[in-house]
Amino acid sequence: MIGRPAIIVLVSVIVAIAAVVTVALVKPAWLPGPGTDGSARGAPAAQTAGGDSGAAGGGATSDLIVLKGSGDEAMLPFTVSAEKWALHWSFTRVPGCCASPLFTAYVFREGEAEDHVAALVGASLGEPIYCDAGSGDYYLRVSTASVRSWWVAVEPA
Numbered sequence: 521m522i523g524r525p526a527i528i529v530l531v532s533v534i535v536a537i538a539a540v541v542t543v544a545l546v547k548p549a550w551l552p553g554p555g556t557d558g559s560a561r562g563a564p565a566a567q568t569a570g571g572d573s574g575a576a577g578g579g580a581t582s583d584l585i586v587l588k589g590s591g592d593e594a595m596l597p598f599t600v601s602a603e604k605w606a607l608h609w610s611f612t613r614v615p616g617c618c619a620s621p622l623f624t625a626y627v628f629r630e631g632e633a634e635d636h637v638a639a640l641v642g643a644s645l646g647e648p649i650y651c652d653a654g655s656g657d658y659y660l661r662v663s664t665a666s667v668r669s670w671w672v673a674v675e676p677a
Contacts, residue, residue: 587660588671594662597630602676604652609640611670622665625672630657640672650677 587596613621626636637653660672 583676585674586671587674588669589662590667590669592664595659596662597657597659598674599655599657600674601655603654604650604677606675606677607638607640607649607651607672608675609649609670609672611664611667614666614668617666619666621667623662623667623670624664625660625662625670627651627653627658627660629653630659652677 583601585598585600587598589596607627609623609625611621611623623640625640627638627640628636637658638649638651640649662670662672664670
């Protein structure tokens, strides 16, 4: 007989796999995908953090911010000029890794540590998250497991 914790883990793995497969099938073409070096291809960036300065490609959108990185944890500051904005995001899993990838990111106002204004989690991968927290200084707190690289794009909604 399978115990309750094993069932919960099994269901979580199935949901994560379904989310990744769904995103692979319905990801909008304009969204950049992480390159093999962790850079966001095709995503112009007026402001970048957590990697190389600037990203190659696409037409320039001065209000687009691309935050990218790798590793298990990151805290990246950014400034938004719009009152309402959208967050798009993606990640690349570690090749050959047997564990399901885990990606969570929370957006906080600068100086705040508890009340986030937006949350990005694996279940909503591929769907933009909209935030009406207003303009100002924010930071992105990212935690990952079995993820090689990731990016988050912030743009006016």
